[in-house]
Amino acid sequence: MIALSPPPFHFHPLKSSTIPMKSLRSDPPEYSAGGRTRTHALLRPHHRTNPFIWFAAFLCVILILLLIASVVLILIIFLIIKPRNPSFDTTAATLNAIYLDSAAYLNADLTFLVNFSNPNTKIDVVFEYSSIELYFLKRLIAAQLIQPFVQRSGEAKLLGLHMISSQVYLPPEIAAELVRQVRTNRVWFTVRGTFRVRASFGVGHFSYWLYGRCQIELTSPPSGVLLARSCRTKR
Structure with a gap:
């Protein structure tokens, strides 16, 4: 009885698949009517704060602190003197x-x-x-x-x-x-x-x-x- 040997198995090398670079790129930006991109249009331009605004804020803080100090001082004086009505x-x-x-x-x-x-x-x-x-x-x-x-x-x-x-x-x-x-x-x-x-x-x-x-x-x-x-x- 003659045994049949299986047919020889051949390995075929896989071809490396290359992904086109175009597919890795994001969708092209959409442009608005004025020629600017939509993302750029949603962002507000950055402006430097006016120094006068900083100066006014500083003065407000100083005035609030002075007001609080005055109230505390008056309260202390009232507690020490204990004024009474004539x-x-x-x-x-x-x-x-x-x-x-x-x-x-x-x-x-x-x-x-x-x-x-x-x-x-x-x-x-x-x-x-x-x-x-x-x-x-x-x-x-x-x-x-x-x-x-x-x-x-x-x-x-x-x-x-x-x-x-x-x-x-x-x-x-x-x-x-x-x-x-x-x-x-x-x-x-x-x-x-x-x-x-x-x-x-x-x-x-x-x-x-x-x-x-x-x-x-x-x-x-x-x-x-x-x-x-x-x-x-x-x-």
């Missing part, structure tokens, strides 16, 4: 006369002492504007301005005021209530003060508005005396 009070009052003319027009004569006190130990205050108003049942019946004055730290100041009401019209219900209070020997008034205060400490100062209010009770004239009072002062 107080307004009515220490004495006399109702000299009060009557109604034609049952509708008020005539009244009232004198009282107001006390201004500065509780601060390191701050002087100046009352640049002071207005005192007298009310009966929320009806303004007299007003007076006070000349500006200075109050040193820890100082108290008494001022005498003479309030006169002349022919002040009162609605019927308010006039009836006034007659009733005079008959019962208990007459109530409201004293309101509006003040523009400037506080000074060293080389610094600040101004603010201050409001005082007192409820006072007096006996009937001709020698009406102060029976009770309730005062408060706030900003």
Whole structure:
């Protein structure tokens, strides 16, 4: 028996495939109508920042830092000095006369002492504007301005005021209530003060508005005396 040998196997060398260089290149750039490439058109041209802009930014930073330093300094001063509001009070009052003319027009004569006190130990205050108003049942019946004055730290100041009401019209219900209070020997008034205060400490100062209010009770004239009072002062 004769064995058949397989046919001889021949190796054929593979031919190296060359990739055209054109296929490795990216797509050609697209041009816009003006002749510039689209990629170049999307990029903004680079410009140098104007030195004036840098200088303005530097000044803004300096001003912000100065502002922050000023706020911190003022806060520290406030914490050390601990400023307090001056107080307004009515220490004495006399109702000299009060009557109604034609049952509708008020005539009244009232004198009282107001006390201004500065509780601060390191701050002087100046009352640049002071207005005192007298009310009966929320009806303004007299007003007076006070000349500006200075109050040193820890100082108290008494001022005498003479309030006169002349022919002040009162609605019927308010006039009836006034007659009733005079008959019962208990007459109530409201004293309101509006003040523009400037506080000074060293080389610094600040101004603010201050409001005082007192409820006072007096006996009937001709020698009406102060029976009770309730005062408060706030900003």
